[in-house]
C-alpha cells in the first residue's frame with residue numbers, strides 16, 4: 001500500500017517530476033527501427049515521457065529526435081518534408097537539422113540572421129537492437145554505452161521486436177511483468193481447473209501459491225518464485241527486473257533456448273508503449289516461428305501499426321486489435337468452457353487487467369500479500385532512486401551496461417540447493 005503522495009511520486013513521469021528526472025538518466029527505446037526504415041523517409045510523430053516529439057532519418061541516415069513543434073507558429077513537424085538533411089515545416093518552410101538548429105528560413109529576407117537564433121530541443125539517438133534509442137537527460141551525464149541486453153546484441157535475424165500501445169501508467173505495466181503468481185490464473189485454464197489443471201499447464205505451475213525471494217543485482221533484482229516439485233525438488237521461476245522498466249519472462253534452462261522480454265516505456269502518465277522482444281542466442285528465428293509470434297496470440301500482440309492516435313500526438317498508433325474499446329473481443333462462452341479469461345492472447349489478457357486498474361492504480365486501496373514481494377521491491381527501488389536523485393545522488397544502473405547481459409530461468413533443482421547458486425549459470429547471457 002502506498003500513500004497518495006507516494007503514488008504520485010511513482011507514477012508521474014513528465015519533465016521536472018522526480019520520477020521523470022530519474023528515468024531520463026537512462027537510454028530510452030522510443031521507436032522500432034521499422035518506423036524509420038530509410039533516409040529521407042516520412043517523419044514519425046511520437047509522444048514519449050509526456051513530450052510531443054518528431055523523429056526522422058535524414059539524408060545521411062542520421063536519426064533526429066526533435067521537439068514536435070515548429071518554433072515559428074507551433075505547427076506539428078510530422079507534416080514537414082524530410083529532404084536534403086533536414087525537416088522543412090510545410091507551413092512557411094523553416095527547416096531544422098537533427099540537432100534542432102534552424103538552418104533555413106525562406107520566408108524571411110535573405111540578409112536576415114533570425115534563423116541563427118532559432119533552435120528547437122533535440123535528443124541524442126542511437127539505433128540498436130531493432131530499436132531507436134534516445135537519451136533525454138542532462139548531456140554531461142549521458143551514459144556512453146547502451147544496456148547490453150542479449151536481445152539487442154544478437155543479429156537482427158535472431159530477434160523479433162514488436163510494440164503495442166497500452167492505456168495505463170507505466171508502473172502498473174512493469175508490476176504486471178514481475179507478478180509471477182498471476183500466470184496460473186490469468187493465463188491459465190478455467191476453474192475448477194485450478195485444482196485440476198488442464199494438460200497444457202506444466203505440473204509445476206499447478207502449485208498456485210508460490211513463495212518468493214528477491215536478490216539484488218547490479219541490473220536491478222532477480223525475483224524467484226518457488227513451487228513444489230516432486231522428488232524432493234523445487235521448481236524455480238526467476239524473473240529479472242532490469243532498471244528501470246525491463247523484464248525477461250522466465251522459461252527454460254537450455255543454453256540455446258529462445259527467450260522473451262518486455263520494456264515498458266511511458267508515453268505519458270496514462271499511456272505506455274510495451275516493447276516485446278523474442279530472441280534466440282544461437283540461430284536465426286525461423287519463418288514459421290516469426291509467423292506464429294506475429295499472429296499475436298502469445299506475448300506479441302496483433303496491432304494496427306499505422307492508424308494514428310492524434311489525441312496522443314502519435315502518428316504510428318500500434319494499437320492492439322483486441323483492445324479496451326472492444327472488450328478485447330472477449331468470448332464468454334470460451335471463458336465458461338475453456339480458459340480463465342475468455343480473452344485471446346497473453347498480452348491482451350494482461351492488458352485487460354492492467355488497463356482495468358484505472359489508468360493509474362490507486363495504490364492506497366491495495367492489500368498486498370506474500371506473493372507481491374517483487375512488486376514491493378520494484379517500488380522501493382525506483383522510488384528510492386528518485387528520492388536519492390532529489391538529494392543529488394545519481395543512479396548507478398545507467399552506468400553498468402554489462403550487468404544487463406542476463407537471462408531469466410526456469411529450473412527444477414534439489415531442495416537443498418540455494419536458488420541463486422542453482423540458477424547462476426543458466427542466468428548468464430551467452431551473446
Ligand code: FES
Pocket residue numbers: 070071072073074075089090091092093094
Ligand atoms: S509554423 Fe513552421 S514555418 Fe511557420
Ligand SMILES: [Fe+2]
Pocket residue numbers: 176182183186187346350
Ligand atoms: Fe501476464
